[in-house]
Amino acid sequence: MIAERAITDWWSTAVSEIHPGEIRLRGYPVEELIGRVTFAEQIWLMLRGDLPTPVQGRLLEAALVAAVDHGPQAPSIAAARMAATCGVGLNSAVATGVGLLGDVHGGAGQQCMEVLRRVVDGEEAPAIVAEYRAHRAYIPGFGHRFHPRDPRRDPLLHLVRTAADAGEVPGDALRAGLELEAALADGRDRPVPMNIDGATAIIYAELGFPAQLGRGLFVLSRSVGILAHAWEETEGGARIKGPIPRPLLAGYHGTPERHLE
Numbered sequence: 001m002i003a004e005r006a007i008t009d010w011w012s013t014a015v016s017e018i019h020p021g022e023i024r025l026r027g028y029p030v031e032e033l034i035g036r037v038t039f040a041e042q043i044w045l046m047l048r049g050d051l052p053t054p055v056q057g058r059l060l061e062a063a064l065v066a067a068v069d070h071g072p073q074a075p076s077i078a079a080a081r082m083a084a085t086c087g088v089g090l091n092s093a094v095a096t097g098v099g100l101l102g103d104v105h106g107g108a109g110q111q112c113m114e115v116l117r118r119v120v121d122g123e124e125a126p127a128i129v130a131e132y133r134a135h136r137a138y139i140p141g142f143g144h145r146f147h148p149r150d151p152r153r154d155p156l157l158h159l160v161r162t163a164a165d166a167g168e169v170p171g172d173a174l175r176a177g178l179e180l181e182a183a184l185a186d187g188r189d190r191p192v193p194m195n196i197d198g199a200t201a202i203i204y205a206e207l208g209f210p211a212q213l214g215r216g217l218f219v220l221s222r223s224v225g226i227l228a229h230a231w232e233e234t235e236g237g238a239r240i241k242g243p244i245p246r247p248l249l250a251g252y253h254g255t256p257e258r259h260l261e
């Protein structure tokens with residue numbers, strides 16, 4: 001027989017405490033949270049264990065708002081829309097979109113936060129850029145498929161600058177990101193702009209989130225846009241929508257038509 005202690009320890013958690021008729025989240029009765037904290041503050045509470053300061057809450061909210069959507073040309077959104085037309089249900093459509101967020105698209109903030117940390121810890125940004133170039137590698141959080149300057153970058157960095165000037169965040173991740181951006185642009189005709197993964201990575205780093213949660217928070221934010229697009233496609237009623245309009249066909253570059261003897 002398994003001891004009662006072993007059972008309570010199995011899923012023992014510091015996140016929430018549930019008893020019949022009682023729900024406490026990080027110690028707060030849920031009735032006190034409802035109607036009094038914002039969703040961003042609730043996210044902070046759940047992940048960090050305490051409520052954020054007003055400035056921390058606003059910065060987190062700004063990052064979450066900024067990354068919500070990037071239209072059907074963003075792979076995460078397109079995949080979710082396609083899935084929605086295949087009758088898999090909203091939960092699978094959302095999972096399909098979220099599943100595309102990784103090192104190259106939407107999830108690069110995690111690696112970006114690691115690079116920012118290297119600069120904050122004293123490494124020179126130009127040396128890091130040279131190291132990546134030597135390996136023909138992409139610096140996470142920089143570069144964009146079609147924005148010469150990501151319109152989400154400036155307002156986010158402005159908020160961080162204001163918070164840093166007020167002493168509310170250290171400002172060192174912001175400085176690191178700008179140094180990396182300058183080093184990347186150095187000697188190039190076309191700069192490599194900071195993208196949304198990079199700008200939100202700066203915020204999450206300034207707020208003290210671990211790098212893995214940087215990706216987790218992007219996923220959380222993008223889930224909103226993914227859900228909206230999957231729902232719009234569901235309401236539209238299209239069935240089996242492929243990646244390109246029907247009259248268009250993918251090219252073929254394999255062996256020309258041939259026949260069995």
Ligand SMILES: CC(C)(COP(=O)(O)OP(=O)(O)OC[C@H]1O[C@@H](n2cnc3c(N)ncnc32)[C@H](O)[C@@H]1OP(=O)(O)O)[C@@H](O)C(=O)NCCC(=O)NCCSC(=O)C[C@@](O)(CC(=O)O)C(=O)O
Pocket residue numbers: 069070073074075103104105106107108137138139140141142143144145146184192195196197198
């Ligand atoms: C994002 C992209 C694949 C773009 O590629 P592209 O194909 O446009 O760029 P390329 O043509 O390969 O590069 C042109 C020239 O710049 C050089 N170059 C470019 N990036 C460079 C870099 N990071 N480090 C050094 N050098 C670089 C390259 O070496 C070349 O140099 P050269 O040959 O000399 O001319 C690329 O940057 C990249 O992997 N970034 C790192 C990963 C990253 O941060 N991912 C997040 C992207 S945001 C996102 O996912 C959210 C989204 O915004 C998505 C959306 O919808 O788009 C949304 O909201 O959903």
